[in-house]
Amino acid sequence: MDRPELGYLLSRLMREVMAREKPILDGAGLEMWDYAVLTALADSDAPTQAQLAATTGRDKTRLIGNLDRLETQGMIVRQADSADRRNRIVSLTAAGSRVLRSCREAIGAMEAELLAGLEPADRAAFERALTDLVVTDR
Amino acid sequence: MDRPELGYLLSRLMREVMAREKPILDGAGLEMWDYAVLTALADSDAPTQAQLAATTGRDKTRLIGNLDRLETQGMIVRQADSADRRNRIVSLTAAGSRVLRSCREAIGAMEAELLAGLEPADRAAFERALTDLVVTDR
DNA sequence: TATTGTTATACTCTATAACTATA
DNA sequence: TATAGTTATAGAGTATAACAATA
Numbered sequence: 072m073d074r075p076e077l078g079y080l081l082s083r084l085m086r087e088v089m090a091r092e093k094p095i096l097d098g099a100g101l102e103m104w105d106y107a108v109l110t111a112l113a114d115s116d117a118p119t120q121a122q123l124a125a126t127t128g129r130d131k132t133r134l135i136g137n138l139d140r141l142e143t144q145g146m147i148v149r150q151a152d153s154a155d156r157r158n159r160i161v162s163l164t165a166a167g168s169r170v171l172r173s174c175r176e177a178i179g180a181m182e183a184e185l186l187a188g189l190e191p192a193d194r195a196a197f198e199r200a201l202t203d204l205v206v207t208d209r
Numbered sequence: 210m211d212r213p214e215l216g217y218l219l220s221r222l223m224r225e226v227m228a229r230e231k232p233i234l235d236g237a238g239l240e241m242w243d244y245a246v247l248t249a250l251a252d253s254d255a256p257t258q259a260q261l262a263a264t265t266g267r268d269k270t271r272l273i274g275n276l277d278r279l280e281t282q283g284m285i286v287r288q289a290d291s292a293d294r295r296n297r298i299v300s301l302t303a304a305g306s307r308v309l310r311s312c313r314e315a316i317g318a319m320e321a322e323l324l325a326g327l328e329p330a331d332r333a334a335f336e337r338a339l340t341d342l343v344v345t346d347r
Numbered sequence: 348t349a350t351t352g353t354t355a356t357a358c359t360c361t362a363t364a365a366c367t368a369t370a
Numbered sequence: 371t372a373t374a375g376t377t378a379t380a381g382a383g384t385a386t387a388a389c390a391a392t393a
Contacts, residue, residue: 074340076313077320078226079245083343085219092216107217121374133361135376157369157374175214182215188345189338196334200327202212205221207326259351271384273353295351295392 091185095177099170100144104129108137109146109171112163119158120149146170229323233315237308238282242267246275247284247309250301257296258287284308 074080089103096106111127112118120138124131138161141147146167152158163171186194212218227241234244249265250256258276262269276299279285284305290296301309324332 074336075343076248076316077323077339078223078230078241078316079248080339080343081219081223081226084339085216085223087342088216088219110214110217119374130362131375132363132377152374155370155374159375178214178216185215185342189341193334193338193341196331197338198212200331200335201215201218201222203327203331204225204323205213205218257351268385269352270354270386293351293393297352 088182088185091181092178095174095181099174101170101174102137102140104133105137105141106171106174108134108141109163109167110175112147112161113168113171117160117162119152120161121158123161141167226320226323229319230316233312233319237312239308239312240275240278242271243275243279244309244312246272246279247301247305247312250285250299251306251309255298255300257290257298259296261299279305 092103092106096103099106101109107127107129108123111123115122115126118126120134121131124134127134129137138147138149142149144166146164147161148164149159149161152160186197189197230241230244234241237244239247245265245267246261249261253260253264256264258272259269262272265272267275276285276287280287282304283302285299285301287297287299290298324335327335
């Protein structure tokens with residue numbers, strides 16, 4: 072097959088996706104990485120900051136700015152771990168869950184629109200392949 | 210369908226592709242964007258720097274560092290345009306073409322390996338969908 | 348006056364190394 | 371001494387404005 076290289080295609084599509092997400096996240100007062108952190112929090116239960124850094128692939132020092140901002144906005148709380156007081160347990164607040172849910176819906180709709188031009192079978196294969204590639208290359 | 214968000218999947222896969230490309234480009238003495246510029250030069254014929262900036266999506270001021278480096282390495286030349294002497298026409302040298310071809314081969318092999326785990330039909334659909342999405346969202 | 352290529356400046360993002368408090 | 375979280379510093383990448391040469 073003769074097509075442009077993966078790096079080119081992926082970076083172009085990534086740019087498009089980010090451009091479409093930006094207004095959604097702006098409306099919620101979230102930066103891109105803030106949203107990634109919220110998403111990770113919804114899945115894993117009460118992680119320490121170190122665990123959160125590991126699951127998001129974000130450096131622990133860079134995570135701090137995101138957490139500070141999210142905490143100021145009342146979307147997360149940081150609590151001391153009574154078992155090991157060096158740890159700080161991060162968790163979503165009700166407000167954080169609400170914002171996250173609304174962003175997820177908007178982003179889901181955006182993605183549906185973005186993929187709407189594909190043949191249904193191609194779209195399913197695309198999503199399946201993309202998921203497989205990311206899982207197997209961990 | 211319930212899968213991780215596109216932004217997450219694409220950024221993960223993009224990171225993986227870049228990690229696999231890096232040793233190839235390092236071996237050729239190329240940075241990521243240098244390679245993108247070489248690729249663009251192979252397709253479009255004798256562009257000015259402004260045209261090259263437009264086709265790569267790179268800002269004209271940021272392009273300059275790439276061109277300086279590539280010219281120092283003898284992979285491209287910049288020639289004055291006799292028709293409009295404000296323009297500088299950029300073109301690949303024989304050495305540049307050689308390096309580009311060898312990188313393309315290595316990257317093609319890397320991509321084949323990366324995609325090898327997919328069902329053949331899924332792989333074809335994935336490549337088709339990715340190409341369609343990038344073309345239609347221009 | 349407008350445009351091409353260039354340089355300069357400031358701003359963001361990232362990487363690294365220290366520092367504190369706990370263990 | 372080792373670890374979790376934090377802060378500080380320097381570096382890379384980026385955006386913006388200004389500049390010289392040419393149209």
